[in-house]
């Protein structure tokens with residue numbers, strides 16, 4: 001029996017989306033990792049599963065998995081993609097996504113770009129989470145990173161504009177540092193102006209990706225906390241640009257960017273190890 005999927009991306013951060021709203025699929029972490037494999041499976045950075053919403057006001061419940069099969073509470077780029085999918089399916093412009101990190105409101109603009117309210121960041125060491133009490137604005141790690149959770153753990157290193165650090169060297173070491181009991185996504189930011197930043201993100205469970213939505217939100221929050229950025233900032237990643245605003249009135253972080261459907265396909269799940 002074939003199971004259909006959507007292949008989508010947000011600025012080149014790519015996703016396989018499977019729908020469990022009508023019936024549960026036999027998706028174990030091992031099978032998700034096998035399907036996410038770029039040589040032996042469909043291939044993606046994150047694997048997204050849709051379920052029926054169980055919270056009042058939500059249109060769909062979304063679960064995010066990394067390519068290694070681990071689950072994450074948040075994924076900014078996939079949230080925009082799912083919002084655009086649900087918007088098209090239901091003919092609505094403001095889908096509400098239920099996630100492990102809470103309800104996320106979205107707005108689809110006439111040009112197809114999507115704004116997602118990612119909610120407020122969590123900045124306390126227990127909430128990120130960190131293994132012990134430290135100043136979350138200055139972690140005792142290489143590069144003096146700042147930490148924040150956007151529903152998933154992030155640390156942002158602020159590099160000089162001409163710094164040649166390769167995220168593939170420092171990223172995996174920092175992802176697995178014992179200070180992060182659930183591992184972490186590591187952002188490498190270069191502030192170019194108070195409203196303009198370049199960012200590369202080594203993602204937990206997926207490696208270096210072309211863009212990371214929650215990483216862009218965390219980097220803006222950390223840049224503002226460090227006094228380096230304004231609350232509204234352009235974030236340029238290798239896959240393109242996101243616009244991020246850390247709203248003063250309620251502390252929510254708003255992220256706007258594109259959401260693209262690449263193709264639809266189908267796969268025989270039983271041929272993948274479970």
Ligand SMILES: N[C@@H](CCC[C@H](N)C(=O)O)C(=O)O
Pocket residue numbers: 013046064066071072073074075076077078152153185203204205206209211212213214215
């Ligand atoms: N690509 C994402 C984040 C995906 C999850 C992350 N790797 C984690 O494990 O927390 C985004 O766009 O936010």
